[in-house]
Amino acid sequence: MHSFSQGLRRLFKFFRNRGLAPGKTPQGNRLSQLLASSLICTVAISAFADEGMWLFEDLPLEHLKQKYEFQPTAAWKEHVMLSSVRFNSGGSASFVSSRGLVLTNHHVAADTLQKLSTPKNNYLEDGFLASSHAEELKSPDLELNQLVSISDVTDRVNKAVSASHSSDEAYRARRAVMAQIEKEALDESGLRSDVVTLFGGAKYHLYRYKKYTDVRLVWAPESRAAFFGGDADNFEYPRYNLDVALFRVYENGIPVPVEHFLKMSECGAQEEELVLVSGNPGRTRRSYTIAALKQLRDRRLPRALDLFRRREVLLQQFGLEGAEQRRRAQKELFSVQNRRKAYTGMLAGLSDPGLIAAKQTAEKSLRAEVQGRELHYAIDAWDKIAGAQARVSLQENRLASLSHLSRYYRLAEKIVLMTGEDEKPSDERLREFRSSARKSLEHDLFSPAPIYDDLEQAKLADALAYFAQLRGGDDPLVTSVLAGLSPVERAARLIQGTRLKEVAQRRQLAAGGSEAVARSSDPMIRLVRLIEPEYRRNRQVAEEAAEVKRQAYGHILTAKVAIEGTSDYPDATFTLRLAFGVVRGYVENRQVIPPWTTLGGAYDHQERHGGKDAWRLPVGWHQHRKDVDLAVPLNFICTVDIVGGNSGSPVINRAGELVGVIFDGNIQSLTADYLYSEKVSRAVAVHSTGIRESLRNIYGAGDLADELGQ
């Protein structure tokens, strides 16, 4: 077991003692017997599950060897790394054919499905299948990244920052050296080059990515199949979801020939088998101090949830206006409901006084050790983090609501900030505007994806009302933002007046630079300029606070390593990690929850709910019921340590074959943000055999099924 986990082990014990988890792990069940009799695959059985989202170049090799007799070779690692794909829209994926086929979740594809849909063709709801390459649909703005190299640049980054720097100077110096490293790497290789801050600030890695921007939709099932059970079943288990979609990457108009891709395992994931997940977990807060966790509990999560519920109700109301309105709001509603449920689970965990108390004990004991061993550099690290946090929370970002809620606002904000930043050298700009990241930024900024003015009107009016609510109606900035109008009227005028819907207009403003922006009479641009000064002031405070935290978390980690003598995995950063565990059921309310479900189970689940609402399978599933092998697994669960961002990650066996695709966690896993537990917390995946079976016998896409893994 690894050092960082020792504090957490106490927590698991705490959970166990409080009866939240069973003392005994389930050892098989009827379903597994059923499957064992119908399939001929066997696997080695291991006894322990494991925590950690590991860096590819720093895997817990000893642990894997001892517990699983698994020793990944350099070639295995390279193969898996190069087969892994990141979606810039916020998910993971993998290459699954030599002809550039990419497998991810339906819900990761949803953003693109929504953007490709029209009032006539609702691909998000009704699904899509290209019967030839020519029919594959090009996404307006997807960018896929394939990580091709990793190098440690910690020394160079840290050398640029001196102990005598003020936090402002330190943040500027660090920003500058990171931008320089990225610029040099880009110039040298032509690859997307990102310096990533790890361990909160103790390490810096340079990641280089091959970028794919011609990404075409090949197949997506209906949302009734992918999101079967809807919001009610989300984060629940057992599940019966075909939450997958296929894209193909192109270059120069032809499918990209891919050297590294995942072959399909013949049998898919087996009970108690070691499985590995290669993906991009978005963010965890496992190293957070108690003060930071409490801020999360008392301020940040409740406020985020208020905003989610506000958006959820707003989008539901908008959808009541008609079928086309429902279609327009659909994807965003799904995603807001998903986050509302996830955050509710996160907050529920943090609201357990026992959990905080246990974390507090671990922190106290580490601080005592730091004090005892006189590790002076780390002694005040916790206080520094609390102080930095207080400075940021004093000026809480009361501007965020506008960009959260309105696409027009986000576009205008990008243009205004970018043209302003472009007047400085790249290494003095706000990080997102550095020259090495410009191509990806423009890919998004100049996306021709549709913008619906009626939906924008509803959202912008609500954003303005929320803005006024957060600051009070007499706040001077509110007064100038509303310009004497009600939020509804002001939103109407802004939307009637803006020309940002036209991509050409965005390009023109961006090309014209800050002068063109200053001259622009576009009301949305003028609105952003009104707010820009406060935005920049807030950003400065936040950046300085982040620098203080980076240094302090770095010191805490150094002290931990000094005290505990081992290495560990860093908190998630939406970069490539390898996690592992076993396929295993669990016990809940004295019920054995099986490690997988079957295609036949989906039909049963539908019947249990009377085929109503979200529990109505698509027509095709009914038509082809007789053609389907109902015993084929559809979903399965494993103890692998995952979190949001891992959606679409390939689940791989030790042979490097694909056995499944991660799409969810059960409700008990929602504390994964700050706490991993292997007792009842599970990652949920689509079983590889279920994908093949449904492609072949429900969707009539035998060719695609054949191409998978070829």
Added chain:
Amino acid sequence: MHSFSQGLRRLFKFFRNRGLAPGKTPQGNRLSQLLASSLICTVAISAFADEGMWLFEDLPLEHLKQKYEFQPTAAWKEHVMLSSVRFNSGGSASFVSSRGLVLTNHHVAADTLQKLSTPKNNYLEDGFLASSHAEELKSPDLELNQLVSISDVTDRVNKAVSASHSSDEAYRARRAVMAQIEKEALDESGLRSDVVTLFGGAKYHLYRYKKYTDVRLVWAPESRAAFFGGDADNFEYPRYNLDVALFRVYENGIPVPVEHFLKMSECGAQEEELVLVSGNPGRTRRSYTIAALKQLRDRRLPRALDLFRRREVLLQQFGLEGAEQRRRAQKELFSVQNRRKAYTGMLAGLSDPGLIAAKQTAEKSLRAEVQGRELHYAIDAWDKIAGAQARVSLQENRLASLSHLSRYYRLAEKIVLMTGEDEKPSDERLREFRSSARKSLEHDLFSPAPIYDDLEQAKLADALAYFAQLRGGDDPLVTSVLAGLSPVERAARLIQGTRLKEVAQRRQLAAGGSEAVARSSDPMIRLVRLIEPEYRRNRQVAEEAAEVKRQAYGHILTAKVAIEGTSDYPDATFTLRLAFGVVRGYVENRQVIPPWTTLGGAYDHQERHGGKDAWRLPVGWHQHRKDVDLAVPLNFICTVDIVGGNSGSPVINRAGELVGVIFDGNIQSLTADYLYSEKVSRAVAVHSTGIRESLRNIYGAGDLADELGQ
């Protein structure tokens, strides 16, 4: 026009100038021509609409006479007053037959329909019809009030309060004298006796009510008919809703013979006809100072809305668990959505900077007059109100969430407070525990209405989480309330442990007094006792602040009368008022909105929405489509000044006949809380002829239709 309205007239003008209202009033339309040709009724046409929720003993007689040539006699007023009924569950109604039949809204009846329903019989959704008196269903806890006498007790109340009193002494003295007056009135007459504070504190009236507690359900349509169009159509117009229900009041096991009841008009409401509404508007804030309105805008409404959205999402989630769960949550979900929509409209109005500016101008000019005329008693009234408000908002009631969300908590709170208060003389108790109000309190406290533990669990867990959110997880009261458990676990233990579901247990605790409560190990009682000290401290601050405001608003009103020389109507207090106006359409987005809709329109409206979701009429409506006279009016609108609490109010013609039943306002009327406008704001009512026609030809209840007005 009346004095109070003069400031408001500027506001209307302001609205008009900003294009929110049309310059021209619509003068008829196709529907009205249709109706005119099919019916033979004619009415006198008047030119103006009117503001005000008037006291029965202080009607604007001159105005009614000049504008409408209407002079209500003492007999007319008495007849209307005695025909009017108040529902303690929060609505209005009227007697409509000599055999105790009471007509109200389906949504006013909903609380009772929900309580009478079981997993087998969902009367709320499926409707109910008693085919004989024996089948009429007794409500578990409805109390109906019939106002029988009004007397002015202002002098006696004010004499008890001296200028030298501190705010605490003044509040106690006022409370004591009000309790004494009520006690004497009760002892003398046996009638429910309430002293009501009017004009914010300038006047006090003693209202005596005949109470009916044996109230039986006679008929309710399906919720699909009553709430046709659902949340989407709510507060919209045109509407097509049969939002009515019939009860019958009993005494000694037989229907009460009623002397005063409303006869049904033959033709119902006619375009441009004067109509009067007798009902109990719940609360308005038209006399609020600017400071009070801003507090409403910046704090109270946003916070209430956050809580509504929270409850809405929670109840929706709960309903996703199954059909029975949906049934259990249904009524509360409707009511939360209704309030969320209403409050959103209220806040939208207040968020219009122009509206506040216009109100500010009016306030400034009044203050200048007060200063100029040296009306010393009123000079600092505005500052006193702002000060009192600031004191309350400093200690914002962070306890309310628990009682808002959990029925068990509310029951326990009542028992704990009541037994504590009972140790004091009646006139020193908190108002709601005075002896004269005890019967009504017990009727509610000992109600056998079902409590669903699964729903309580969801709500109480959320209430505890919200409680922690409002105060922060480290707050000492949060720590002791959660007792080391997560909100979910704590709620589970509370609900498993409490015996308050049993009415006998509640009676026993109440009878045992504070000693029994102190000894009780019931966890819900203990929870309330933990919170009681802070509750009482908050309450004291709130009561003192309310006293300061009562005096200050009283002084402002006195000054207004002195300056403007006329009387006015007081803000609404959920007591009987008479309002009036005309049946009239309006123009919206250049479209003429007709003054009424027809039964046939309901079928058309269904078809326009593809018969989906909330736009599917009940089966019975389809079966009897051929039997129905489709030209008969179903809903109509009028310019009458109403607000929440008026739901179910009879709409009456000058002959004192029933022409309709109020059930809603259009979206433009949602500012009625603080602003009346006659241009596009409309009250929406069910047309009396639509009620008769549907009873007869859809519901097969010809006997009931015949009994109406007999």
